[in-house]
Amino acid sequence: MTLRADILIVDDEEAICFAFKRYFESRGARVEVASSAADGLARYRDKQPDVTFLDVRLPDRNGLEVLDELRRDDPSACIVIMTAYGSLKTVTRAVNGKAFDYLVKPLDLKRAGELVEQALASRRAPQRAPGDDVRACGDIVCASAAMQEVFKRVLQVAQVDSAILISGQTGTGKEVVARAVHDHSRRKAGPFVAVNCGALPENLVESELFGYVRGAFSGADSDKPGRFESADGGTLFLDEVGELPLAAQVKLLRFLDSQMVERLGSLRGRQVDVRIVAATNRDLTRALEEGAFRRDLYYRLAVVEIALPPLSEREGDILPLARHFLARMDDDRGAARTISAQAAERLQRYPWPGNVRELRNAVEHAAAVCAGTTILPAHLPHAVQSGLPAAASTSDAQDLLDRYIQTLQPPGGQLYRSAVEPLEKALIRHALRQTGGNQSAAAEILGLHRNTLRAKIREFDLEQEGGQ
Structure with a gap:
């Protein structure tokens, strides 16, 4: 990678400045270093660098204030914010201040190099009009680099109307992220309607989502709007979208293509303005392979993907x-x-x-x-x-088992043995550790005869763990 660029590093840590200077100069860039806000501003105005790496905590001023000043002086400035003290407030201020990107210490020099290449490309590309300012991200709280990346993605995609698919384990905060997208979008004054697709009875999914007209079915005594119409002008959050039956998936796909909904029993479509944010804790790629989820719908929902770490x-x-x-x-x-x-x-x-x-x-x-x-x-x-988790719920345990089985790739006819042997071995090892290697006590925990356990210990080569 050859970088023909002028780069300015504004940081009071000599080791970081040295590492940046050596890394970028070895790749052909010209590098200036400043250890204070005042020096950094002076060097920027003198050299007009292509890219500036700016630390938040400087000895004489807050780096975010310097960002604001540099952007006022030069709206085209490409400035990457750096900090070891990441917070949602810092991320939001950096995005509001039109920082090009955001790096959390300890720094990844390879990632820094990629950002320089992206910044150079963006300076050559036609500029778009800046979007609206964003506000704080509500209930999202973070200190980790992983979640700051999630925040950054939320703030970036909130300003467009593309469909979003949020993935993550149960309890990771998928609805909170969906609400943050809504709250930072042009739709923030409109409704946010959340639907748990897995909680809807299969025979009521279509009527709940798309509504119905009087006489559509027995008991339909009056017209009723569905959730899509209720979310008109706002955001519809479809949680556990992987649980939708195929018939509802077809209608959802039609809506994504046309922004039109048809109530059950009606032949007249209704135009609505709704952004779709979907979420799942399932492996939808497996559902695609099994034919349980439409491939074309998956691609329409996953225009933007946000993965939440556990x-x-x-x-x-x-x-x-x-x-x-x-x-x-x-x-x-x-x-x-x-x-x-x-x-x-x-x-x-x-x-x-x-x-x-x-x-x-x-x-x-x-x-x-x-x-x-x-x-x-x-x-x-x-x-x-x-420090020991309570027993997982049945659904959680089933999900873990399903994912475990998916990882197995045995030769033909060996699936059962390949799945069961590691589980048996793990159970026996766990019982032996619990009992300090006492085979009689371990056999009692496992509900096995002691002779059976001894045979299993020999079979799985666990003699060192079961010495009694």
Whole structure:
């Protein structure tokens, strides 16, 4: 990669400036370095660089204020904001200030190089009129780099009307993200209508979504608008869209192509102005292969995709989220409470299989049983105190099993053995660890005869783990 570009680095950390300078100069770029806001402004006005990397925390001024000043002086400036102290407020201000992009420390130099190439390309491309300013992202809370990327995508796509498909495990906050898209769009004054497609009885899906006219079926005594019409001028959020029956999928596809809905029993279409945001916790690619979800509908819904990481991959968000939930409960209670260091440690250690929803419920539990001003470990649910998740629900367990089976690719006729043997081995290993290697106790936990367990231990080569 050869970069014929003038680059300015504004950061008071010498190591970062040195790394940037060496990386970009080795690729043909000319690099200027400034360690303060004042020096950075002076060098920018003197050199007019193609791309500027600007740190948020500078010794003499806030980098976001410098961003505003540079953009006023030069509306075409390509400025990438850098910070180790990411927050939603920082992301929103950076986007409002028309930053080209946003990097979270520790920095990825390869990603920085990609941004320089993109910035150079954008300077050569025709410029669009800037969109409306955006506001804070409501109930979305983050500190992790992964969720800041989600915020950035939300703010970018909110200004267009393309369909969006949000994917993620149950409880990761798909509806919260959908609401954030709506709240930052031109539709924010219109309705936000949420529908859980999985909760609609199959025989009522079409009438609920598209409405019906009087006499359409037995009991249809009057006309009734559907959810599409209720969302006219706003956003329709279709949660668990993968659960829609095929007949409803056909009508949804027709709507996406025409923005027209037909009530059951009517031959007259109605024009509505609705943006579709869909969400799923299923693997829709598998549903495509099985014929349970239309391929053409999938491509129409997934114009923009937003993938939400599980909370276990966002450790930096756990405490900020917990404090956010606690503060909201305390607003209703009229008193502020804090989370002790010991309780915070338990929250950080727990794997959160139920994701953000489970964390919110855990904080609500703690707030309900805490009579004082500090949340202690004893106030947390037992599973969080112990660090061991409660048993998964049947649907969650089935989802995990389905995903496990999908990963298997055995030769013909070996699927059963390939699936069962690893599970047997894992169960036996778990029981042996629980009992400190005591085979009699492990056999009792597993409901096996001791001789059967001993044979399995030999079969799976687990003798070192089951010594008694």
